[in-house]
Amino acid sequence: MRQALPTDGQGLIARKVGSGSIGPVDLSIGHGACLCVAGRSGAGKSTLLRILADLVPHTGEVWLDGQAQSDMAAPLWRRSVTYVAPDSAWWAPRVRDHFQGDATHFSDRMRLPRDLLDAAPDRLSTGERQRLALIRALLGKPAVLLLDEPSAALDSDAVLRVENLLGEFLSEGGILVLVSHDDAQIQRMATDTLVLERVPA
Numbered sequence: 001m002r003q004a005l006p007t008d009g010q011g012l013i014a015r016k017v018g019s020g021s022i023g024p025v026d027l028s029i030g031h032g033a034c035l036c037v038a039g040r041s042g043a044g045k046s047t048l049l050r051i052l053a054d055l056v057p058h059t060g061e062v063w064l065d066g067q068a069q070s071d072m073a074a075p076l077w078r079r080s081v082t083y084v085a086p087d088s089a090w091w092a093p094r095v096r097d098h099f100q101g102d103a104t105h106f107s108d109r110m111r112l113p114r115d116l117l118d119a120a121p122d123r124l125s126t127g128e129r130q131r132l133a134l135i136r137a138l139l140g141k142p143a144v145l146l147l148d149e150p151s152a153a154l155d156s157d158a159v160l161r162v163e164n165l166l167g168e169f170l171s172e173g174g175i176l177v178l179v180s181h182d183d184a185q186i187q188r189m190a191t192d193t194l195v196l197e198r199v200p201a
C-alpha cells in the first residue's frame, strides 16, 4: 500500500453524508492519498462519488481544505472535486474540443494514437473513451479526482499506464477516490479502503 500524508484538517473530509440508498458515511483523505472504495454491485459506490462531487442531493457535509461544499456553487466545486463516470459524456464534434489545453502529453503516456484527438467521440472504443475521459479530467487540474472504475475496460498494460499517471497525480498532492472491483489494483493504489454495504430497503 502507498503511504498516506497526514490530513490535520486539510484534504477531503466528509461527515455523515448519505442519500436514500447509502450512508451515513464519514471519510477523511489527505493530499497525496488514495481512498479505494469497494463493495458489491448496488452498494452505493457511484452514489458516494456523486455525493462528493455535489451531483446529487444528499445529507451531511463535505469540505475540501476547510472549504464547505454547501458554501460553494456546485459547478465551481466540481472544478476542484471532479467525478469521472464509467460512461463519460461527449458532446462536441471532435475529441480535442472537450479538452482544456494540450492532451498530447497524457495521450502519448497512455500510448493512444494521436489521430484519436481529432476523431469523433462516437468512433472511440470503450477503453479509449475511458482513458480520454481521465485525460479530460486531469487537464482541468482538479484537487480531487473521483474515479468510477476507470480501468474496467482496459488490458493489463493500459491499466498500469493509467495507474502510473494516477501515481504522478498523487505525488503532486492530488487526492484520489477510486472505485474498483479489482483487488490487485486496490493493493497497488490504496492508502486506505472503504467497503460499502448495501443499506437494507
Ligand SMILES: Nc1ncnc2c1ncn2[C@@H]1O[C@H](COP(=O)(O)OP(=O)(O)OP(=O)(O)O)[C@@H](O)[C@H]1O
Pocket (backbone or CB within 6 Å): 021, 039, 040, 041, 042, 043, 044, 045, 046, 047, 048
Ligand atoms: N438516480 C437514482 N435514483 C434512484 N436510485 C438510484 C439512482 N442511482 C442509483 N440508485 C440506486 O442506488 C443504489 C446504489 O447504486 P450505485 O450505482 O451507487 O451502486 P454501485 O455500488 O456503484 O454499483 P455497481 O458496482 O453496480 O456500479 C442502487 O440500488 C441503485 O439502484
